[in-house]
Amino acid sequence: MYEYIHGKVIEYNYQINMKKTFQFSLCGQCYNVLVKLNSKAKKKKTTRSPSPSISIAASEDRINKNEMSSEEDNKSEFVLAYKLFVKTADGISLPAKWFQESISTVDKFLLSVYNKIHLMTKDNTIMPSYYFMIFKTQKETGASTQLVDEQDFIKFKSEYTKLAARKSNIGIYVTILQPSITS
Structure with missing residues (x-):
């Protein structure tokens, strides 16, 4: 060795x-x-x-x-279809939005979600450190898996593949913990 x-x-x-x-x-x-x-x-x-x-x-x-x-x-890229749920710092849940895109790395995926959060909240001051992100099936209740780094992304890809085979929809849930600077 x-x-x-x-x-x-x-x-x-x-x-x-x-x-x-x-x-x-x-x-x-x-x-x-x-x-x-x-x-x-x-x-x-x-x-x-x-x-x-x-x-x-x-x-x-x-x-x-x-x-x-x-x-x-x-x-390798794979096509990812998910529903993005955003809950703001003041507890308001925004209407969910359906997205489908080709993703290859965790960095590209996190950047994509970051841009979509800006799009949905219409607030460009929100930083990634202001929120956390989890994934689970849309019908699942209880605990879920946080999505932060490469290891989480590999697990996410394998679970997504299993869920896609069963035709289950996956949700990305974002909870904003800190109010934006403009609030």
Whole structure:
């Protein structure tokens, strides 16, 4: 595993001293890749192969393909249809609006919702820190999942795919916590 990380440090020109010990945590995808690499390395040590350079190249090729396919999965656009519900800081719920758009990243999605909030409230002073956003089916009651970062967005995409297959509508609920500056 050290060789893999050291190779990536050199490849991406990170300014990390690998002679010192350090602790780090990895996202789920990176961790899974490292676990697979580690288990493959142990298997290769216990079994002798007549051409180790070929098996190493093949495993590196598989890793690169896995990395590329996971990057493509994260970058691929999907069509998202949702109803946006906005509740203002003074407790008034605005009429919901139906939207459909192609989304590829969490940043583009959050920017899109941010612009739609400005459109619905007609208030350009509202900042993302003034509100929080959750998602759930429109008929669901109770707790829901907050939508803030990449990890939430990945979960949102998987749940959205399941709900779309069942033809359930999803709602994005925005609650504005802080009144705008113009109020």
